[in-house]
Amino acid sequence: MPSQSEQIDSQRPRLLRIYNLYRVILGFGLTLLTSSVLRDGLLDLSDPPLYAKTSWVYLFINVLVALLLHRGRRDLHVFILTLADIGLLGVVFFAAGGVGSGFGNLLIIPVAIGNILLHGRIGLLLPALASIGLIYLTFFLSLTHPYIGQSYLQVGVLGCIYFAVALFVQRFSRRLYLSETLAQQQAATLASMEELNELIIQRMRTGIVVVGSDNRIVAGNEASAQMLARPILTGAALNKLVPELDKRLQQWRRNPSTRSTSFQSHSGSTEVLANFKPLGDSGDNTILIFLDDSTQIAQQAQQLKLASLGRLTASIAHEIRNPLGAISHAAQLLNESDQMDKQDLRLTEIIQQHSKRMNRVIETVLELSRRRPSEPQLIDLALWTSNFLNDFRAANPATDTIECEIEKEGILTRVDPNQITQVLDNLCQNAFRYSGAAGSHRTIYLKLYEDSSSQLPTIEVIDHGPGVAAEHVGHIFEPFYTTEASGTGLGLYISRELCESNQARLEYQTVTPTGSCMRITFAHPKRLV
Incomplete structure (x- = not known):
């Protein structure tokens, strides 16, 4: 002074x-x-x-x-x-x-x-x-x-x-x-406080967008630009910049008590949840919009869900596994008896088959509940994908072929490589299963690229099998939901859970004329998991 x-x-x-x-x-x-x-x-x-x-x-x-x-x-x-x-x-x-x-x-x-x-x-x-x-x-x-x-x-x-x-x-x-x-x-104090407030707002993880009475953007912070995967331009019309956000704003204006649903600014972008608040009591209809990344909320809910599932599976292991082992052992003893006719032997085979299936379900649920927390690392997806393909081809029949297309080198992201390897292995096995019978010549396609609109790394696993029926698409990621008699219904569920723990998204896309596409959209490499 x-x-x-x-x-x-x-x-x-x-x-x-x-x-x-x-x-x-x-x-x-x-x-x-x-x-x-x-x-x-x-x-x-x-x-x-x-x-x-x-x-x-x-x-x-x-x-x-x-x-x-x-x-x-x-x-x-x-x-x-x-x-x-x-x-x-x-x-x-x-x-x-x-x-x-x-x-x-x-x-x-x-x-x-x-x-x-x-x-x-x-x-x-x-x-x-x-x-x-x-x-x-x-x-x-x-x-x-x-x-x-x-x-x-x-x-x-x-x-x-x-x-x-x-x-x-x-x-x-x-x-x-x-x-x-x-x-x-x-x-000087007011200027310092204003500068501090501006810095805090810009560095907040919560996205903030201010919309005027003319439905044009007044201001926005860095987090909102990252969540919406586009720059927040002052004076831009909200309905042209982010139509989905404008749609929810109009719904809130008609009925402020309506609970907003999450949305994506475009395909492959972050799931965003918007909350609205009038700015002051001036009556100029200026609205303050808070944007939250719903993947973080889902991740917290997932941790609670896994904790409950862990307690449940502990009781399942004691209450079901031991009786199931006794049933399977008894069926084996019956199968070795000389007094069993062909019809009874068939029944013992059914008992053995379903006992194994139930045991696989228990093993899978136990594995899910015991899963260690993710340990994210900054990895080069192009190099990692090449290594994954070498390991996968060595461990699977030569009749199973993966055609790989990598857009460019140096596509970075931050994930746990062990967990993502488990996810991609499961997706490839599912793609081969729907591409034809085991032992026949089957081909699936793997694509690695950087999405042009969101600039996020993306991997697609594509097969040209029959695809998923429209009535089943909304349920394929639900636990224990399966269309196969021998399936457990937990493969895609676990894969999505592993993706969410790494702040990645697993989505299903239909391929024309027939086929399926499982798309993994990874987080930005500068984003901490």
Whole structure:
């Protein structure tokens, strides 16, 4: 914060310009009174020649100082300037006839200006010199012009006025300085708070968009641009920039109690949940929109779900697995008996088959509940995909072929590679299963690319099998839902759960004319999982 002297220095040029303008005008006024025609009846001079010389000298000095204003900004220059004014105006006071002429009042302005620009004792020196000068000039005038009546009382009153003006100006200017300092401090605090608020809003994970009454965007932070996968342009129409968000805003305006549903700004983008709040009570219909990433909410719900599932599967292991083992063992013993006919043997095979299926379900659920938390790493998906294909081809029959298309090198994301390997392996196995019978020549397609609209890494697993019937599409990611007699209905469910724990999205897309596409959209590499 600048000191008082620094603030005075910043204001001094303006004050000096005003003061010099006053001095030039006063100089012209005094010189005009040198004409006997103009002063006739107004002023009775005691020494007209001295008055004329002093007035012209005063005018000349004032014009010269006004032209050289930029050179007189130090305290010494100001003191000399005001002291010269007091001296010259004192001579004018003497030539005009003393206190009766009223010219003593002209010294009030130099005293006041001097105490604005010069504080403390040096400022009080000016009224002291002015008072002493008037008293001396009054005394000398009484000696040289005894016929002119002089009043020392009036001179003393003028001296008191000079000191009163000096003290008042110093006190008043000090209060103005304190008020200005306080205002500057408050302005600096407000500016700092505004900058801090702007920084907090920009760095918030919650997206914020302000929409005016004309349905145009007023402001938006970085998080909202990332969630909507497009820059938030001030003044842009919301219905053109993000139609889905505009649709939910209109629904909220019609019925504010309606609960908003999550949406995607475009295919493959983040699932976003919008909440609306009127901005203030001004009635200008400005709306504050809060955007939350629903994948994080889903991830939290998933952790709660897995915790409950873990407790459930612990009881399943004790209550079902042991009786199931006894049933399977008994079926094996019956199968080894010589007294069993073909029909009974078929029944024991059915028992064995379904016991194994139930055991697989239990194993899968136990694996899901015991799953370790994700350990995300920054990986190059192109390199990782190549390594995955080498391992997959080595572990599967040569009749199963994967055609791979990688858009470019250096597609980065942040995931747990072990969990994503499990997901992609499951998706490829499902794709081969629907592409034909085991042992036949089957081909699926793997595509890795960066989505042009969202700039997010994407992997697609495509097969040209019969596809998923329309009535089943909405249920394929539900647990225990399957269209196969031998399936557990947990493969796609677990795959989606693993994707969500890595903030990736697993979606199903229909392929024309026939086939299925499982698409994994990964998070941005700079986004922490």
